[in-house]
Amino acid sequence: MSAKTTPMMEQYHALKAEAPDCLLFYRMGDFFELFFDDARTAAGVLDIALTSRGEHGGEAVPMCGVPVHAAEGYLARLIKAGCRVAIAEQVETPEEAKKRGGSKALVRRDIVRFVTAGTLTEETLLEPRRANVLAALCEVRGELGIASVDISTGRMELEQCLPDEAEAALARLVPSELVVPEGWDAAHQAAIPRPRSTFTSEEGERRLKAVHGVATLDGFGSFTRPMLAAAGGLVAYLDHVGRGTLPLLLPPEVREVGALMAMDAATRASLEIVESQGGGRAGSLLGAIDRCMTGAGARQLAADLAAPLTDRAAIEARLALAAFFHADPILRSDLRAAMRAIPDIGRALGRIVAGRGSPRDLGQVRDGLAEARRLHDALAARTDRPPLLMELLPRLAGHGALVDWLARALVAAPPTERQNGGYIAEGYDHALDALRQTSGSARRAIAALETRYRDETGVAALKIRHNGVLGYFIEVPARHADALMANDSGFTHRQTMAGAVRFNSLGLHEEASRIAEAGGHALAAEEAHFEELTAAVAAAREPVAATADALARLDVALSHAERAAEGDWCRPAIVEESCLDIRGGRHPVVEAALARGGERFVANDCTLAPDDRLWLIGGPNMGGKSTFLRQNALIVLLAQAGGFVPARSATVGLVDRLFSRVGASDNLARGRSTFMVEMVETAAILAQATPRSFVILDEVGRGTSTYDGLALAWAVVEAVHSANRCRCLFATHYHELAHLAGTCEALSLHHVRAREWKGDLVLLHELSEGPADKSYGLAVARLAGVPPAVVNRAKAVLNRLEEGRAETGGLAAGLGELPLFAALQAAPEKRSDAVRERLATTDVDALSPREALELVYELKRAAASTEH
Numbered sequence: 127m128s129a130k131t132t133p134m135m136e137q138y139h140a141l142k143a144e145a146p147d148c149l150l151f152y153r154m155g156d157f158f159e160l161f162f163d164d165a166r167t168a169a170g171v172l173d174i175a176l177t178s179r180g181e182h183g184g185e186a187v188p189m190c191g192v193p194v195h196a197a198e199g200y201l202a203r204l205i206k207a208g209c210r211v212a213i214a215e216q217v218e219t220p221e222e223a224k225k226r227g228g229s230k231a232l233v234r235r236d237i238v239r240f241v242t243a244g245t246l247t248e249e250t251l252l253e254p255r256r257a258n259v260l261a262a263l264c265e266v267r268g269e270l271g272i273a274s275v276d277i278s279t280g281r282m283e284l285e286q287c288l289p290d291e292a293e294a295a296l297a298r299l300v301p302s303e304l305v306v307p308e309g310w311d312a313a314h315q316a317a318i319p320r321p322r323s324t325f326t327s328e329e330g331e332r333r334l335k336a337v338h339g340v341a342t343l344d345g346f347g348s349f350t351r352p353m354l355a356a357a358g359g360l361v362a363y364l365d366h367v368g369r370g371t372l373p374l375l376l377p378p379e380v381r382e383v384g385a386l387m388a389m390d391a392a393t394r395a396s397l398e399i400v401e402s403q404g405g406g407r408a409g410s411l412l413g414a415i416d417r418c419m420t421g422a423g424a425r426q427l428a429a430d431l432a433a434p435l436t437d438r439a440a441i442e443a444r445l446a447l448a449a450f451f452h453a454d455p456i457l458r459s460d461l462r463a464a465m466r467a468i469p470d471i472g473r474a475l476g477r478i479v480a481g482r483g484s485p486r487d488l489g490q491v492r493d494g495l496a497e498a499r500r501l502h503d504a505l506a507a508r509t510d511r512p513p514l515l516m517e518l519l520p521r522l523a524g525h526g527a528l529v530d531w532l533a534r535a536l537v538a539a540p541p542t543e544r545q546n547g548g549y550i551a552e553g554y555d556h557a558l559d560a561l562r563q564t565s566g567s568a569r570r571a572i573a574a575l576e577t578r579y580r581d582e583t584g585v586a587a588l589k590i591r592h593n594g595v596l597g598y599f600i601e602v603p604a605r606h607a608d609a610l611m612a613n614d615s616g617f618t619h620r621q622t623m624a625g626a627v628r629f630n631s632l633g634l635h636e637e638a639s640r641i642a643e644a645g646g647h648a649l650a651a652e653e654a655h656f657e658e659l660t661a662a663v664a665a666a667r668e669p670v671a672a673t674a675d676a677l678a679r680l681d682v683a684l685s686h687a688e689r690a691a692e693g694d695w696c697r698p699a700i701v702e703e704s705c706l707d708i709r710g711g712r713h714p715v716v717e718a719a720l721a722r723g724g725e726r727f728v729a730n731d732c733t734l735a736p737d738d739r740l741w742l743i744g745g746p747n748m749g750g751k752s753t754f755l756r757q758n759a760l761i762v763l764l765a766q767a768g769g770f771v772p773a774r775s776a777t778v779g780l781v782d783r784l785f786s787r788v789g790a791s792d793n794l795a796r797g798r799s800t801f802m803v804e805m806v807e808t809a810a811i812l813a814q815a816t817p818r819s820f821v822i823l824d825e826v827g828r829g830t831s832t833y834d835g836l837a838l839a840w841a842v843v844e845a846v847h848s849a850n851r852c853r854c855l856f857a858t859h860y861h862e863l864a865h866l867a868g869t870c871e872a873l874s875l876h877h878v879r880a881r882e883w884k885g886d887l888v889l890l891h892e893l894s895e896g897p898a899d900k901s902y903g904l905a906v907a908r909l910a911g912v913p914p915a916v917v918n919r920a921k922a923v924l925n926r927l928e929e930g931r932a933e934t935g936g937l938a939a940g941l942g943e944l945p946l947f948a949a950l951q952a953a954p955e956k957r958s959d960a961v962r963e964r965l966a967t968t969d970v971d972a973l974s975p976r977e978a979l980e981l982v983y984e985l986k987r988a989a990a991s992t993e994h
């Protein structure tokens with residue numbers, strides 16, 4: 127076959143047309159070949175040689191290839207680099223092709239699967255401790271539906287939100303692939319457009335019913351139209367990439383928006399919850415607290431941290447389980463040791479249901495379920511079980527029959543490949559044992575033949591050997607070959623090599639056929655058992671997945687308990703009141719980093735209450751302000767995720783929304799200046815924070831001129847205090863803001879302490895009450911290595927400035943007489959009330975153009991009349 131043969135290129139182009147946005151892996155023998163631009167892309171990403179093959183349209187066809195047996199590794203790298211791959215396999219053998227279309231016939235090929243970032247199941251392509259989420263997003267009458275699934279474990283979630291909440295929802299899910307209806311303007315840039323017709327609620331309902339074989343979805347929960355429409359798009363996409371084979375999909379769960387603490391993308395990034403700003407787990411909250419023994423546990427912990435709860439009972443249930451393990455170090459260490467041995471049954475199940483399971487996956491399910499039962503028995507004996515444990519226990523047991531079956535059927539350590547068989551245990555199938563015995567006895571017979579032939583021919587160097595091409599053969603050194611060549615020797619010549627000659631004999635042929643036949647039958651028998659076992663596991667998918675989840679939940683609670691014991695952390699008290707009382711709080715990441723350098727972290731208190739809910743925090747740069755802000759936000763987050771917290775004691779009043787604006791989160795990639803980003807994020811906080819929210823704000827106004835900055839910071843503090851009325855920590859270097867303590871009754875002043883000692887600045891990282899006494903900017907500059915000449919010059923400039931300030935009353939002179947923010951803000955709102963109301967009650971979609979025009983006139987009249 128040469129590339130010039132048009133039929134092959136025709137076939138190639140036809141397949142490529144089915145997958146225009148994918149790299150096409152075109153199977154040719156033992157290789158997947160890529161051509162044209164695909165070859166250029168892949169050769170670049172994989173750093174493999176780009177060659178060419180024949181020509182097409184008068185030009186050489188660029189080509190590169192990867193060996194089939196090593197394809198997974200190459201796939202992993204391509205997917206990581208953001209590529210999508212279509213796998214075109216040979217779907218008939220060359221013999222079948224010849225039979226069908228004569229000697230020149232081209233082997234038929236088909237795309238059997240698309241490999242995309244969101245649809246992986248292979249162990250080698252997935253990170254064990256990280257979920258891999260595929261999401262679908264669409265809009266139905268102004269509401270968004272989001273469907274998401276981790277197909278490696280089949281967990282599916284549906285939720286509904288308003289368009290401006292989509293970014294926050296996606297920031298929680300961090301999908302590795304997102305699909306949206308084609309032609310949708312509001313779509314995310316990297317999203318993959320899919321046919322609109324698949325994103326309808328009817329389609330979603332139909333597909334979900336079909337997947338789960340039910341006549342109604344009522345048993346799973348109540349789903350809204352946007353949710354179903356998104357589910358439709360999601361399942362249709364999975365159907366497309368799997369070429370009709372669907373992966374494991376568990377019944378969808380509804381995510382109630384209010385049941386989770388809301389955090390927008392900026393907050394998540396700034397708090398470095400599951401990933402640090404540099405990317406990666408190291409330096410993140412997750413990295414600092416994850417003591418899970420299993421990949422599934424680590425994935426569950428990451429999901430918990432990304433979605434802290436707002437329901438007190440649910441949080442307490444998690445905390446009680448962690449406390450149960452915290453209180454009993456021996457039980458904890460036993461269970462953690464047992465956890466280490468538990469395979470990832472959720473993902474093994476995912477592969478099995480997707481039709482990509484191996485004997486090893488079956489073995490993992492067997493071992494995981496058996497281990498779960500042992501955990502169950504160890505825990506069931508306890509009398510003091512907390513409620514969540516009571517709930518989890520039944521899910522750990524109850525697979526007795528399936529485990530027994532798998533235990534009888536499989537060898538102890540089944541292989542990942544099944545083509546060579548050998549994974550079905552002895553004694554499970556007598557017919558299979560007999561077949562194996564036959565090949566065993568034939569093998570022994572062959573060994574006996576070797577001895578016999580040596581005796582008969584007198585050639586001591588005679589050997590019976592085996593290779594993939596000839597099968598069994600007799601080999602003698604060339605100089606002894608003559609005797610065997612004789613017509614009546616009983617040997618038939620097969621091959622002459624450089625130093626050896628190879629023969630066959632009737633006896634050997636018979637024994638070899640027995641081996642081949644028995645081997646073939648044995649393989650077929652194992653294959654049949656494999657299918658049956660796979661079907662049995664797949665049929666138990668829901669209870670098996672529930673066991674996997676229960677194990678993960680236990681692992682998470684054990685991790686919290688272990689981490690708490692390591693760092694002397696405490697169980698937080700969760701209350702409904704809007705307070706926050708943290709004593710001896712610490713920042714888990716900074717503390718760990720300091721500890722590595724042998725330094726001690728200074729613990730600090732944070733005590734917010736309804737009548738003291740806004741703390742203004744001053745003090746020198748590097749004094750520990752933003753660390754303090756962040757540690758309190760992290761403690762709240764950790765507490766509501768159900769974990770122990772790094773503090774001596776903590777009482778956390780439930781937080782509905784958490785906002786963090788700390789540090790320069792440069793969003794330059796999105797083409798916005800730092801100041802613009804800061805203002806956008808501040809605007810979001812002012813618009814959304816409620817009296818139950820917790821906000822940390824660092825250096826608002828820093829990005830602009832002093833006057834602008836102070837004015838903005840001033841107004842933001844007033845608004846947060848009097849309009850949002852949320853709990854807030856506000857770090858600033860504007861001393862002038864201290865004046866606000868006189869007008870804002872629930873605001874108090876604090877600062878991080880520093881001392882100058884023998885001309886050097888000592889940062890104590892200790893929080894104290896009262897305003898910051900002075901700036902230490904110059905001292906910090908000196909600390910940072912700014913040359914003495916420059917620091918001295920700055921000192922002279924500063925003295926002059928301070929003289930000026932003394933004369934004029936300073937930057938904030940006159941601000942004391944400003945009317946209160948609260949008195950101002952109500953006024954302008956009122957004037958347009960009539961107009962607003964009219965607008966709010968108008969169904970815009972129902973208006974004809976003429977009616978719309980009339981409405982504009984009406985609004986104009988209304989606006990004019992309310993102005994007077």
Ligand code: ADP
Binds near residue numbers: 728745892
């Ligand atoms: P600021 O926001 O006031 O400029 P940071 O919070 O960024 O200061 O802290 C600067 C550095 O000081 C941190 O990187 C950390 O090494 C150290 N630090 C902060 N808080 C503490 C603390 N409570 N105990 C010990 N070291 C601290």
